Amino acid sequence: MIPVNTPLLDGNEKKYLLECIESGWISSEGPFVERLEREFAARVGRRFGIAVSNGSAALDAAVAALKLGAGDEVIMPAFTIISCAAAVVRAGARPVLVDSESSTWNMDAAQIAARITPRTRAIMVAHVYGLPADMDPILALARRHGLAVIEDAAEMHGQTYRGRPCGSFGDLSTFSFYPNKLVTTGEGGMIVTDDAALAERCRSLRNLCFQPRRRFVHEELGWNFRFSNVQAALGLAQLERLDEFVARKRAMGARYSRLLAGIPGLRLPAARTDYAESVYWVHGVVLEPQLRFDAAEAMRRLGEAGVGTRPFFWPMHRQPVFERMSLFPGERHAVAEMLGERGFYVPSGLALTEAQIETVAQRVRELLA
Ligand SMILES: Cc1ncc(COP(=O)(O)O)c(C=O)c1O
Numbered sequence: 001m002i003p004v005n006t007p008l009l010d011g012n013e014k015k016y017l018l019e020c021i022e023s024g025w026i027s028s029e030g031p032f033v034e035r036l037e038r039e040f041a042a043r044v045g046r047r048f049g050i051a052v053s054n055g056s057a058a059l060d061a062a063v064a065a066l067k068l069g070a071g072d073e074v075i076m077p078a079f080t081i082i083s084c085a086a087a088v089v090r091a092g093a094r095p096v097l098v099d100s101e102s103s104t105w106n107m108d109a110a111q112i113a114a115r116i117t118p119r120t121r122a123i124m125v126a127h128v129y130g131l132p133a134d135m136d137p138i139l140a141l142a143r144r145h146g147l148a149v150i151e152d153a154a155e156m157h158g159q160t161y162r163g164r165p166c167g168s169f170g171d172l173s174t175f176s177f178y179p180n181k182l183v184t185t186g187e188g189g190m191i192v193t194d195d196a197a198l199a200e201r202c203r204s205l206r207n208l209c210f211q212p213r214r215r216f217v218h219e220e221l222g223w224n225f226r227f228s229n230v231q232a233a234l235g236l237a238q239l240e241r242l243d244e245f246v247a248r249k250r251a252m253g254a255r256y257s258r259l260l261a262g263i264p265g266l267r268l269p270a271a272r273t274d275y276a277e278s279v280y281w282v283h284g285v286v287l288e289p290q291l292r293f294d295a296a297e298a299m300r301r302l303g304e305a306g307v308g309t310r311p312f313f314w315p316m317h318r319q320p321v322f323e324r325m326s327l328f329p330g331e332r333h334a335v336a337e338m339l340g341e342r343g344f345y346v347p348s349g350l351a352l353t354e355a356q357i358e359t360v361a362q363r364v365r366e367l368l369a
Pocket residue numbers: 054055056057080081083084126127128152154155175176177178188189
């Protein structure tokens with residue numbers, strides 16, 4: 001089986017992990033945590049980095065740090081991971097959905113203005129799969145209406161928008177370090193910001209909101225979203241190689257696109273827009289409507305042929321948990337629905353070999369012949 005993801009851990013990972021073990025620093029108090037926060041924030045041009053236990057926790061903390069809650073609305077894409085909407089719903093606020101562009105699969109900036117109401121407090125942007133969302137119009141709208149921006153850059157390590165790093169656009173921007181990400185720590189995440197007060201709030205929320213002067217006294221409820229020195233050791237070794245990883249992903253993306261070109265009924269991911277080159281976090285493909293089977297059937301058959309796959313996200317307005325809450329009654333978001341039904345991605349991990357890419361492409365070609 002060619003796995004859908006295998007990370008590359010052959011840099012300084014072992015060396016830094018050994019330092020943790022030999023020094024005894026394994027908790028969140030260890031020195032690598034602060035170093036990773038500093039170096040990761042610098043890499044995306046931000047003043048502060050706050051490492052947390054995963055990318056979903058980063059979104060929960062970001063929503064809480066901005067004090068979004070009952071009566072507030074947060075505009076976000078219909079097509080994203082549930083972590084985005086879950087953070088908003090858990091805070092007691094309401095997610096307001098916007099459909100995707102059919103070209104980049106990101107939230108369609110042109111549809112946002114129509115969703116703004118007097119209750120709108122924030123726009124949550126999530127860049128998906130390879131290309132960033134079109135940030136300039138989104139930031140202009142946010143400025144005009146006094147809205148906060150949460151930028152979910154979980155998948156966009158090393159990516160840029162018009163030359164500026166993804167992760168540099170939100171009042172708070174978040175990342176994930178899950179093993180399929182370009183920088184992995186096993187589990188992990190990061191919040192970055194330029195705002196000292198927001199950074200301080202995130203630090204407090206990450207650590208149960210301990211009162212600074214008297215530990216075990218709490219003015220507010222936080223979480224244990226702490227990040228360990230062991231995770232940070234991995235993260236530092238990974239971050240050192242980010243440019244190399246981006247180049248490798250782009251080369252893999254170009255190879256897949258070449259090998260999969262011209263297959264009838266198969267839509268390939270956009271390689272670029274006028275503002276960015278895809279970083280091919282994953283190589284996502286979409287089955288055109290004329291094909292007689294959907295993504296689930298394609299993935300089943302590819303699995304039988306030894307190729308690991310994952311389905312695309314399932315749109316928020318069609319999530320059973322949100323249907324039961326009557327959050328999005330009668331809403332339709334045609335592009336998000338099409339992507340959920342007809343999209344999946346092929347093996348895309350950094351350790352994938354050229355021979356494996358060729359095998360995967362051959363299996364996909366046979367499937368659709
Ligand atoms: C866009 C996006 N946001 C958030 C997350 C959540 O990150 P984590 O799995 O670290 O909780 C992911 C995970 O893949 C993601 O793709």
